[in-house]
Amino acid sequence: MITNSISSDQEALNPSLKAGEFSKEMEANPENLHLRSPPSPAATGSLGSRRLLDRSQFIRILLQALHSLGYSKAASSLESESGVALDSPEFTSLLFHSLSGRWLDCVTTIDSIPDLSPKSKSSAAFLVWKQHFLELLGSDDGLVPARDVLWSRISPLDLERGAVHRLARGMITSEDAVPGEDRVRRRIGMLLDLLGLMPDWVRVPSGRLEHLVETAVARQLESCFYHNSPEEVTLYEDHACTLGQIPSSCVQTLDAHKNEVWFVQFSNAGEYLASSSKDCTAIIWEIKEDDTLSLKHTLEGHVKPVSFIAWSPDDTMLLTCGNAEVLKLWDVMTGTCKLTMNNQVNRVISSCAWFPNSKKIVCGSYEPDNALSTHVM
Numbered sequence: 001m002i003t004n005s006i007s008s009d010q011e012a013l014n015p016s017l018k019a020g021e022f023s024k025e026m027e028a029n030p031e032n033l034h035l036r037s038p039p040s041p042a043a044t045g046s047l048g049s050r051r052l053l054d055r056s057q058f059i060r061i062l063l064q065a066l067h068s069l070g071y072s073k074a075a076s077s078l079e080s081e082s083g084v085a086l087d088s089p090e091f092t093s094l095l096f097h098s099l100s101g102r103w104l105d106c107v108t109t110i111d112s113i114p115d116l117s118p119k120s121k122s123s124a125a126f127l128v129w130k131q132h133f134l135e136l137l138g139s140d141d142g143l144v145p146a147r148d149v150l151w152s153r154i155s156p157l158d159l160e161r162g163a164v165h166r167l168a169r170g171m172i173t174s175e176d177a178v179p180g181e182d183r184v185r186r187r188i189g190m191l192l193d194l195l196g197l198m199p200d201w202v203r204v205p206s207g208r209l210e211h212l213v214e215t216a217v218a219r220q221l222e223s224c225f226y227h228n229s230p231e232e233v234t235l236y237e238d239h240a241c242t243l244g245q246i247p248s249s250c251v252q253t254l255d256a257h258k259n260e261v262w263f264v265q266f267s268n269a270g271e272y273l274a275s276s277s278k279d280c281t282a283i284i285w286e287i288k289e290d291d292t293l294s295l296k297h298t299l300e301g302h303v304k305p306v307s308f309i310a311w312s313p314d315d316t317m318l319l320t321c322g323n324a325e326v327l328k329l330w331d332v333m334t335g336t337c338k339l340t341m342n343n344q345v346n347r348v349i350s351s352c353a354w355f356p357n358s359k360k361i362v363c364g365s366y367e368p369d370n371a372l373s374t375h376v377m
């Protein structure tokens with residue numbers, strides 16, 4: 001991966017150190033390569049009640065989180081106090097050797113990484129030697145040394161031959177040759193590709209602490225049997241909803257209907273509830289601030305049971321209908337019947353719905369002779 005922004009790439013590589021400064025420092029004091037030494041004995045061991053967490057790994061993840069939060073001084077203090085460095089020696093070595101063009105040292109570092117497969121080592125070495133090869137192609141009098149790198153370094157690697165042939169073709173076309181002014185950017189890109197092949201311990205993946213915490217929270221939510229509080233997530237305690245957070249006990253009984261209630265539905269904005277009943281009425285209930293319901297209007301006029309109701313999208317009107325019964329349109333605010341629709345559709349209307357713009361309705365009806373049909377009005 002090669003990105004366009006050198007500065008952002010450099011920060012991605014090491015939030016505590018700019019790549020240019022790093023190269024200069026290491027050129028002047030190569031012994032500093034070993035400054036970031038392995039953890040001191042005090043930082044080893046395990047953490048947690050099950051002793052599953054490696055103390056050194058835990059500190060490295062904390063260090064990275066501190067850097068990503070912008071607390072570089074706190075990170076430096078933690079590094080100093082714990083003796084644990086955010087960057088592994090291998091990462092530091094790859095960073096220095098890549099940016100300063102020490103190709104052989106870079107490959108030696110790759111070879112020293114114990115849990116890297118031979119195939120990955122070949123792929124990583126290819127990236128390094130390819131960069132060297134392309135830089136030689138982009139320099140004056142670089143053709144012969146580039147050819148030597150191709151045959152002595154790249155060709156012996158365990159690679160598909162097409163990769164070697166493409167580079168060989170570049171010797172004629174100068175394709176992908178890296179000019180001097182583009183070296184730093186391309187080396188950073190090569191390093192990022194290189195790190196993509198390395199085990200995660202070489203460089204802590206970005207956002208690792210956030211990922212671990214978020215995964216833990218997500219798992220708790222997924223396993224929450226009574227989950228009913230999507231907004232309430234805290235890091236201070238394990239998440240668990242209780243039976244009391246889901247509707248499990250009766251808090252109010254509405255007894256205004258005189259027969260079976262067949263259908264209930266909230267208005268779209270949630271201000272009202274409508275119910276329909278075998279007693280040939282529908283009722284509009286108003287929802288109070290304490291979530292209790294009070295009767296607003298009893299809609300009387302049907303002569304047969306009301307089995308279905310539909311709120312208009314803007315909640316200003318309500319449709320009611322029933323089996324072998326007419327369709328009625330009600331004004332929600334006044335509770336008056338504005339229209340009875342049995343002439344327009346001379347059939348039994350058993351269900352209804354509003355168009356999204358509140359200007360038309362759809363009626364589902366039953367015709368004894370022609371089976372089911374749907375009408376738009």
Ligand SMILES: [Zn+2]
Nearest residue numbers: 224227228241
């Ligand atoms: Zn829950």
